[in-house]
Each structure stands twice: as C-alpha cells, then as structure tokens.
Amino acid sequence: MVRIILSGGIGNQLFQYSAARALSLENNADLIIDKPTAKSIKNWRGYALSYFQVDAKQSELLTSIFRKLMLNKNFYLWINESVFFEKNKFSFYDDFFKLPKNTTLFGYFQNEKYFKGHEHQIRRDLKFSNLKLDNKSIRVCDLINNSNSVSVHVRRGDYVNSSIFDVCTPTYYKKAIDLFRKNLNNPKFYFFSDDIKWCRDVFSDSDYSFCDLEQARKNPLVDLYLMSQCKHNIIANSTFSWWGAWLNSYSSKSVAAPYMWFKKPNDPVNDIICKDWLKIKW
Secondary structure, eight states: OEEEEOOSSHHHHHHHHHHHHHHHHHHTOOEEEEEEOTTTSTTOOOOOGGGTTOOOEEEEEOSHHHHHHHTOHHHHHHTTOEEEEOSOSSSOOTTGGGSOSSEEEESOOOSGGGGTTOHHHHHHHTOOTTOOOOHHHHHHHHHHHTTEEEEEEEOOGGGTTOSSOOOOOHHHHHHHHHHHHHHSSSEEEEEEESOHHHHHHHSOSSOOEEOOOHHHHHOTHHHHHHHHHSSEEEOOSSHHHHHHHHTOOOTTOOEEEESOOSSSTTSOOGGGSOTTSEEEOO
16 A cells, blocks of 8 residues: 655645556555544645546545644554655655565655656546536637647746745746747737736737636636646646646647756756656746
8 A cells, every 4th residue: 555645735736636646556565644633733724636647546644733743753663564754855765666565655756757757647547537628618628639739838837936946037937928820820829827917017919818717716726737748838837837737748849948947956856847848947
C-alpha cells in the first residue's frame, strides 16, 4: 500500500497524486489518498482530484491531532510502515522507485521524473471526466479548439506580496508572445488569470482574448481544463499552469516557461521545467 498525504492547491495535489500513483504501479500496490479537512489543516483549499479519474482509495485526516501523529516518524515504526519525507521539492530522489511497498509519502514532488515511464497512465487518470462546462465555457472551448490557440497564464493574487515567488513581468509575457508569433502560424492568444482586469490593462495593445468566465471564478479547474485544450502554452511560475501545459495533448505543442521560478536566484528549480519546454529569461 502506498499512501500520499495531500496538501496545497490544485497543482500541488496533481504532482502528489502522480508521484504516488507511479510508485504504486511500480510496486503493484494499492494507493490511498489521505485528504485533509478544513479542521485538520490551515488554509486547506479543498480536494481537487474528484474531477479526475484517479485510481485510489480515500481517507481523511479528521483532526489536527491525528495529522500531527501522521507526521511523526516514530508512528510509522510502530505500525511497521515506511515513511518518505521529501527533502527538496524540485530535486528528484534517485532511489524513489526503490521505496518499499508500504510507504507513506509527504512532500510536493514537483518533478516529472517522479512519474517517468508512467506518463500514459497518469494522463488517463487525469482526464477531466467529472468536470461539466456551462454554455459560456463551452463556447470558449470551441473557439480554442478551432484556432491555433495559445494559453497565457498570469498568476498574481497571493504572488503579489509573496516573499518566495515573483509575479512574472509583462516583459516575460511579451517575449514569449513575440516568439510564438514568429514561429507559429496565425496564433490566437487566450489569457487566463486570477486578476484578469490587470491583464486587460497591461496587454491592451493587441487582439488578445481574455477568459473571464463566471464558472471559472467559482471553480478554477475550468481554467485548467481550457488551458489544457489550447495547442500551445505560455505558463507562469506556477504548478497550476504547469499542469495546464503538461495535460495539453497536442502532438506539436510549444510551451514557454519562465527561466526564474523564485525571487531568490540561487533557489534550485532543476527539473520542474520539462526538457522540451522553452525557458524565457525576464
């Protein structure tokens, strides 16, 4: 049995599930997703995986006391179960697939290597089978599917005052857009953001489409799905837009990503950006 302790938002949960799913497949073991509740973890953003075809059993950490117990390594010695605490959420642990069959995973696992070799299964698991679009979202999806569409994701919100992450600058986006205009045939750019007004104000010099859907404001997975339907992607330094690009199944896709992921230039990013994606300095 492989157990994953969920934390964070949509992008984090997708990385956590994918790593745990790959380990369970390697070990021919059942997978259990431990999802916290609002009472057991501060700032829990809700369980996002119910919209996908995830193959796992579920349990809940009902109390903060029980969660603290789960985070105690001695607890696993007592129940004869291995526990793996990720040391660096961007650097791949080389012996990950050598972990024993009964292992509980804590971490973010923001590295494609954690599910290398199992990409096909992960893509099948992460089909948006339980997401129903309303009429306005369907119309936007049709426009995306019928154009040489490029998603442009702008993450602001909590990043504006973050001590860890920078908001990607207009210069970054304009460099990426110019590159795609040069290399793609008649690209159509679709902006997605948690601050679409800022995008309209800053990127007012061209014929862009700004996706401001009421359904997406209530459920961000709508934006994630629509980004994944675009043929190409310009992402922010955000796991949310990372997954929008990774789940894009267009065979000739181009993806642009920021060269800098953090405010501090010496913070390691390593392999979070896929090898065939374009890194743009800004």
